[in-house]
Amino acid sequence: MQFVKKDILDMASLSVEEISLILDTADRMKEISERPVKKVPTLRGRTIVLFFYEASTRTRTSFDIAAKRLSADSISISASTSSMVKGETLIDTARNIEAMNADVIVMRHSSSGAPHMLAKRLKASVINAGDGTHAHPSQALLDMMTVRENKGTLRDLRIAIIGDISHSRVARSDIAGFTKMGADVVLAGPPTMIPRGIETLGVSVVHNIDNAIHGADVIMMLRIQKERQKGFLFSTEREYARVFGLSKERLRKHAKDDVLIMHPGPVNRGVEISPDVADGPYSVILDQVTNGVAVRMALLYLVSGGVRNASSD
Amino acid sequence: MQFVKKDILDMASLSVEEISLILDTADRMKEISERPVKKVPTLRGRTIVLFFYEASTRTRTSFDIAAKRLSADSISISASTSSMVKGETLIDTARNIEAMNADVIVMRHSSSGAPHMLAKRLKASVINAGDGTHAHPSQALLDMMTVRENKGTLRDLRIAIIGDISHSRVARSDIAGFTKMGADVVLAGPPTMIPRGIETLGVSVVHNIDNAIHGADVIMMLRIQKERQKGFLFSTEREYARVFGLSKERLRKHAKDDVLIMHPGPVNRGVEISPDVADGPYSVILDQVTNGVAVRMALLYLVSGGVRNASSD
Amino acid sequence: MQFVKKDILDMASLSVEEISLILDTADRMKEISERPVKKVPTLRGRTIVLFFYEASTRTRTSFDIAAKRLSADSISISASTSSMVKGETLIDTARNIEAMNADVIVMRHSSSGAPHMLAKRLKASVINAGDGTHAHPSQALLDMMTVRENKGTLRDLRIAIIGDISHSRVARSDIAGFTKMGADVVLAGPPTMIPRGIETLGVSVVHNIDNAIHGADVIMMLRIQKERQKGFLFSTEREYARVFGLSKERLRKHAKDDVLIMHPGPVNRGVEISPDVADGPYSVILDQVTNGVAVRMALLYLVSGGVRNASSD
Numbered sequence: 013m014q015f016v017k018k019d020i021l022d023m024a025s026l027s028v029e030e031i032s033l034i035l036d037t038a039d040r041m042k043e044i045s046e047r048p049v050k051k052v053p054t055l056r057g058r059t060i061v062l063f064f065y066e067a068s069t070r071t072r073t074s075f076d077i078a079a080k081r082l083s084a085d086s087i088s089i090s091a092s093t094s095s096m097v098k099g100e101t102l103i104d105t106a107r108n109i110e111a112m113n114a115d116v117i118v119m120r121h122s123s124s125g126a127p128h129m130l131a132k133r134l135k136a137s138v139i140n141a142g143d144g145t146h147a148h149p150s151q152a153l154l155d156m157m158t159v160r161e162n163k164g165t166l167r168d169l170r171i172a173i174i175g176d177i178s179h180s181r182v183a184r185s186d187i188a189g190f191t192k193m194g195a196d197v198v199l200a201g202p203p204t205m206i207p208r209g210i211e212t213l214g215v216s217v218v219h220n221i222d223n224a225i226h227g228a229d230v231i232m233m234l235r236i237q238k239e240r241q242k243g244f245l246f247s248t249e250r251e252y253a254r255v256f257g258l259s260k261e262r263l264r265k266h267a268k269d270d271v272l273i274m275h276p277g278p279v280n281r282g283v284e285i286s287p288d289v290a291d292g293p294y295s296v297i298l299d300q301v302t303n304g305v306a307v308r309m310a311l312l313y314l315v316s317g318g319v320r321n322a323s324s325d
Numbered sequence: 326m327q328f329v330k331k332d333i334l335d336m337a338s339l340s341v342e343e344i345s346l347i348l349d350t351a352d353r354m355k356e357i358s359e360r361p362v363k364k365v366p367t368l369r370g371r372t373i374v375l376f377f378y379e380a381s382t383r384t385r386t387s388f389d390i391a392a393k394r395l396s397a398d399s400i401s402i403s404a405s406t407s408s409m410v411k412g413e414t415l416i417d418t419a420r421n422i423e424a425m426n427a428d429v430i431v432m433r434h435s436s437s438g439a440p441h442m443l444a445k446r447l448k449a450s451v452i453n454a455g456d457g458t459h460a461h462p463s464q465a466l467l468d469m470m471t472v473r474e475n476k477g478t479l480r481d482l483r484i485a486i487i488g489d490i491s492h493s494r495v496a497r498s499d500i501a502g503f504t505k506m507g508a509d510v511v512l513a514g515p516p517t518m519i520p521r522g523i524e525t526l527g528v529s530v531v532h533n534i535d536n537a538i539h540g541a542d543v544i545m546m547l548r549i550q551k552e553r554q555k556g557f558l559f560s561t562e563r564e565y566a567r568v569f570g571l572s573k574e575r576l577r578k579h580a581k582d583d584v585l586i587m588h589p590g591p592v593n594r595g596v597e598i599s600p601d602v603a604d605g606p607y608s609v610i611l612d613q614v615t616n617g618v619a620v621r622m623a624l625l626y627l628v629s630g631g632v633r634n635a636s637s638d
Numbered sequence: 639m640q641f642v643k644k645d646i647l648d649m650a651s652l653s654v655e656e657i658s659l660i661l662d663t664a665d666r667m668k669e670i671s672e673r674p675v676k677k678v679p680t681l682r683g684r685t686i687v688l689f690f691y692e693a694s695t696r697t698r699t700s701f702d703i704a705a706k707r708l709s710a711d712s713i714s715i716s717a718s719t720s721s722m723v724k725g726e727t728l729i730d731t732a733r734n735i736e737a738m739n740a741d742v743i744v745m746r747h748s749s750s751g752a753p754h755m756l757a758k759r760l761k762a763s764v765i766n767a768g769d770g771t772h773a774h775p776s777q778a779l780l781d782m783m784t785v786r787e788n789k790g791t792l793r794d795l796r797i798a799i800i801g802d803i804s805h806s807r808v809a810r811s812d813i814a815g816f817t818k819m820g821a822d823v824v825l826a827g828p829p830t831m832i833p834r835g836i837e838t839l840g841v842s843v844v845h846n847i848d849n850a851i852h853g854a855d856v857i858m859m860l861r862i863q864k865e866r867q868k869g870f871l872f873s874t875e876r877e878y879a880r881v882f883g884l885s886k887e888r889l890r891k892h893a894k895d896d897v898l899i900m901h902p903g904p905v906n907r908g909v910e911i912s913p914d915v916a917d918g919p920y921s922v923i924l925d926q927v928t929n930g931v932a933v934r935m936a937l938l939y940l941v942s943g944g945v946r947n948a949s950s951d
Binding site: 369372400417420421422425426 | 672674675676677903907925931
Binding site: 061 | 360590
């Protein structure tokens with residue numbers, strides 16, 4: 013099967029076949045990062061622009077490493093240094109990047125839909141690296157890769173996603189991806205942090221974390237985004253940890269023996285997850301980071317028209 | 326002809342032959358950016374330092390991409406991260422860069438003449454990427470390349486440059502370059518924005534934009550630099566647009582059928598140029614951006630002693 | 639001899655044999671930077687992360703150039719863009735970098751001991767690029783390389799280190815390195831700037847700069863770190879220059895004919911050193927910068943398990 017999408021904007025617009033192809037490709041890409049010489053010439057001479065309007069270390073670094081491991085040239089542009097301060101519109105800036113013969117624009121933006129707007133107007137490929145509260149498809153794909161790697165399949169698994177669903181583009185993309193691949197998704201969190209009517213997306217909602225954990229194959233804890241909340245959604249961090257935090261005790265009481273603990277990072281240790289759980293035997297949090305590079309290599313490769321077997325390069 | 330200049334500091338110091346060689350080389354470099362594998366090994370192992378004391382996205386990115394397409398190693402240093410905060414002088418910082426065996430230093434600085442001072446004291450090549458209100462030679466060269474590409478020649482063309490001439494290093498370099506190559510340059514703008522006595526540079530001045538446009542082969546609109554003007558030169562942006570902005574109507578009434586519309590960017594849409602003109606059929610604004618990479622590849626190549634036919638690499 | 643250290647944390651933990659191997663390797667690496675094609679494929683496909691929690695131009699740039707000359711992929715992360723603003727701990731951030739299969743983490747941090755903490759917990763190599771007031775081993779090694787290059791040996795040389803010893807990680811690493819290699823180190827500076835009991839490290843202390851200079855083979859002037867001192871240690875810069883600054887006159891009166899003048903940079907001209915001395919015939923300040931790249935190439939090469947003769951690549 014050949015990949016024909018120009019852009020990767022959200023999970024909703026990817027088919028089951030496309031997702032499977034991405035995950036298969038990512039599995040092969042992962043091998044490259046395990047070699048002493050972690051580099052293949054696949055995208056040599058391609059220009060990849062990392063265009064980040066929101067601060068990001070891990071996602072930007074992950075894409076940057078992914079581009080370099082495929083021998084592409086990667087160029088970082090951040091909001092603070094960009095012409096935005098001179099009053100240029102987003103689309104003008106993007107057209108300028110394209111005019112420099114950029115092949116792929118990886119974009120993070122605080123406005124939901126910004127990458128979609130660019131994708132429609134540009135011939136260059138656009139990969140959404142997180143837009144507002146809307147989508148973060150590469151994160152969902154690395155989550156799915158990590159689960160599939162450990163469980164062999166995504167079908168019929170019970171995935172519990174716990175925390176601030178309302179503000180989380182990770183949750184939105186995970187819901188779209190995991191349900192599409194046949195998993196059952198259950199959400200838990202404070203009522204103020206779960207959007208009304210989200211059950212229409214084919215998920216179930218509980219307000220008690222213990223119920224969500226019960227029988228779950230995967231527990232995905234979300235980050236409490238302190239900088240977005242300004243304190244009014246929950247009284248204190250300590251209170252949040254007591255009611256919705258994942259502790260060793262809670263895990264021992266309610267979780268399955270082979271549960272996977274995941275977190276998109278950065279972790280607030282002692283708030284949404286206790287340190288002994290984050291670093292414990294069920295945690296695959298660092299595997300998620302490792303797989304993030306592989307997924308991003310796959311995405312860069314596939315939108316660039318890659319069809320050859322990457323690992324044979 | 327071999328290129329023997331160590332530095333590219335301004336248009337005044339380049340001969341007609343040198344300018345022609347740069348433009349010819351840029352034409353060949355442009356082909357490289359149109360290939361799937363946009364990279365040649367020409368400057369492999371060379372160290373190019375991008376040393377920017379003023380914020381810049383497009384110029385810095387353009388040089389960065391140019392360096393990478395020639396396989397050079399490019400290193401970015403910006404004022405905010407530099408030792409300047411520790412009180413080191415500019416020349417000391419530059420000598421340090423040179424001591425790391427840098428081959429080319431590309432420099433932007435808010436003080437006119439800063440790159441010339443460095444060039445005199447360093448053995449490394451210095452390319453001026455914009456100094457104060459003085460010069461921006463790579464911009465003038467990409468403008469000349471874009472005009473030549475469309476008109477076949479620069480000789481005897483009528484080039485109208487419109488806007489804030491006084492604060493514009495782009496205008497200064499364009500005037501020097503286009504007149505040297507035999508074009509006729511006419512300037513228009515508010516009297517407060519045109520330096521007295523500029524006619525001695527061999528240009529003509531009108532204060533009515535319609536007169537400037539009339540018969541022009543090229544209309545170069547300058548950016549109203551809001552951050553430099555603090556509002557006292559013109560009453561409002563709307564007023565500026567009405568009197569000196571380039572609208573579709575003004576274009577239809579006064580311009581030649583094959584006129585080229587240019588702008589160094591970033592564009593203030595609706596101020597110095599209306600959106601339908603900026604995006605219209607006469608606009609070559611994005612070609613300027615594309616050619617910017619080609620011109621900068623040519624400059625990096627030529628100051629590095631390049632004499633081989635670059636496109637044959 | 640094979641190099642078996644995973645990390646380079648400070649001079650104290652390096653043996654005489656290891657230091658000699660580093661300096662020998664750096665001598666060979668230096669040749670690479672003197673070629674037109676300043677690049678060898680030695681570390682192709684290795685991922686080197688430059689993780690700087692303190693502003694730095696010269697050290698970061700030096701490591702970046704070193705990595706690129708060895709064909710490694712280098713990724714810069716600075717504090718301002720890092721997840722630290724999201725409340726992630728240092729060790730979590732570092733584990734994430736490691737999970738992306740980074741081979742070497744080069745780290746600068748304002749807290750003494752931060753790189754040691756990382757080194758203990760990570761499988762990736764850690765190179766300390768300056769931690770608090772503790773250590774700056776690559777600076778000491780480049781100082782030693784520069785002296786050895788000029789004097790043929792380090793043994794029995796008299797090295798005078800002058801200035802603010804208390805706040806200087808450079809001084810600490812130089813003391814450890816030079817004394818280990820058999821040199822005699824004498825310190826001079828205002829009493830408030832010399833830690834009590836430092837003689838136990840095997841150095842001598844004088845409070846008169848003329849006495850320190852007398853008979854010295856090397857005079858290492860330290861930077862007066864204005865940003866750290868807040869003015870209370872010395873009355874004025876002019877007063878400091880008069881009492882502890884290195885002037886041409888003082889040099890002529892007291893120094894040996896073949897003395898070397900060194901400074902870690904950035905230089906405060908006219909404060910700790912007069913301009914004519916900094917740029918004079920005894921100064922090897924820019925050689926230190928050149929050798930810095932060579933030393934960092936050697937360190938990256940050696941911690942990456944390099945055993946082949948680098949210059950034969």
